[in-house]
Amino acid sequence: MQSQRVWLLGFWASPFVQRVKWALKLKGVEYEYIEEDLFDKSSLLLKLNPVQKLVPVLVHNRKPISESILILEYIDEVWKQNPLLPHDPYERAQARFWAKFAEEKVRESTWDALCSRGEEREKAVKSSIEALEKFEEELKLKGTKFFGGETIGFVDLVAGFISYQLPVFEEVGSMKILDSSKFPATFDWIYNFLNHPVIKDDLPAKDLMFDYYAKRSKEISDEKDSCRNA
Amino acid sequence: MQSQRVWLLGFWASPFVQRVKWALKLKGVEYEYIEEDLFDKSSLLLKLNPVQKLVPVLVHNRKPISESILILEYIDEVWKQNPLLPHDPYERAQARFWAKFAEEKVRESTWDALCSRGEEREKAVKSSIEALEKFEEELKLKGTKFFGGETIGFVDLVAGFISYQLPVFEEVGSMKILDSSKFPATFDWIYNFLNHPVIKDDLPAKDLMFDYYAKRSKEISDEKDSCRNA
Structure with a gap:
């Protein structure tokens, strides 16, 4: 399998792409990286991900x-070395739960904080x-x-953006x-990670x-203001 | 495994619970069902799902x-009969993609439609x-x-609410x-399902x-109005 060609379409700042890069590196899978311009999407991206038109796309x-x-699930199923998910079904369900939590609760709220102003x-x-308290x-x-x-796995890669x-x-x-006095375990994890x-x-x-x-945060909050004033 | 006790905490109207019930039935897993009052949550639910405090919870x-x-992933890993996900990693990734799409794109937008008014x-x-056009x-x-x-699987169960x-x-x-002239394949799927x-x-x-x-839709849109007028 490893000899077959692997491509990754990505964007340098995307935490979604970053976790895939880390996973491939952990598995020792060689791949060709193609940087995508998210503000002028290539026909390759539109062809490979016509439903979402987003990176990452692994080919x-x-x-x-x-x-x-x-x-990540795919990578773990195809390249068995250095497993990302635990073997036991219950432990797997727990790992998937915390990955989803990091993605949907932590990441989305921190992104909302970046892209809003005032009370919002x-x-x-x-x-x-x-x-983050629940994560802690x-x-x-x-x-x-x-x-x-004792080694990095599925949840760590997904939560890596923290x-x-x-x-x-x-x-x-x-x-x-992130307050170190409030989140000591998270700070240790960050250090180890x-x-x-x-x-x-x-x-x-x-x-x-x-x-x-700084640029994205300003653009998005300006857009919100213009929507609000429209 | 099958002789071990299985409980499901659910709520009768929840499509999230419904898909788990169907999966257990497809697998032939016997379980004890416990109806939860989502508007007065039991201490059992709070103990079993302290992070989200939501149903379903499978024990x-x-x-x-x-x-x-x-x-669903857990059920498919523990009870191997009548597989929900395909065997091939690429096909599995595709099934997970469309399940996520049904959940996040179709379900969330139809729920928003139910709980909003006017332009929104x-x-x-x-x-x-x-x-739904992409689903079609x-x-x-x-x-x-x-x-x-030719048989019901992972995506069907998740998309079942449609x-x-x-x-x-x-x-x-x-x-x-849902317009039958616009969505003929979806209508066939609904019939088969x-x-x-x-x-x-x-x-x-x-x-x-x-x-x-009708009650929930009114309650939620009234809440939104009161937020807007506050």
């Missing part, structure tokens, strides 16, 4: 797979903190280095979400992220 | 599993139709009786989403659904 055996979490932002910051509790309960135990992207969101939005050999050498540059998210 | 070997789609409803109806295209491409081929709940939403909201022996004997009563959703 394996000439077949395209979309949706980053589903791509305050509300989103509160939701982000509430979601689960990490404490597990008591392991990573969600995946370690490197959320601090940029906080800086761009001049807002405080960012120092993992696969992760530390594969992160977008912080200054480029800052500029990109 | 197997005294361990609770939440999130209906993840419960028109927008949600338009989104529902656009999502995929069904046409497959050309099989069900998403799962067959019996969406027509009630349309009636409650006096809105037209509702006539499947496992499905046809396990559907909530239409008159009860009508009353329930």
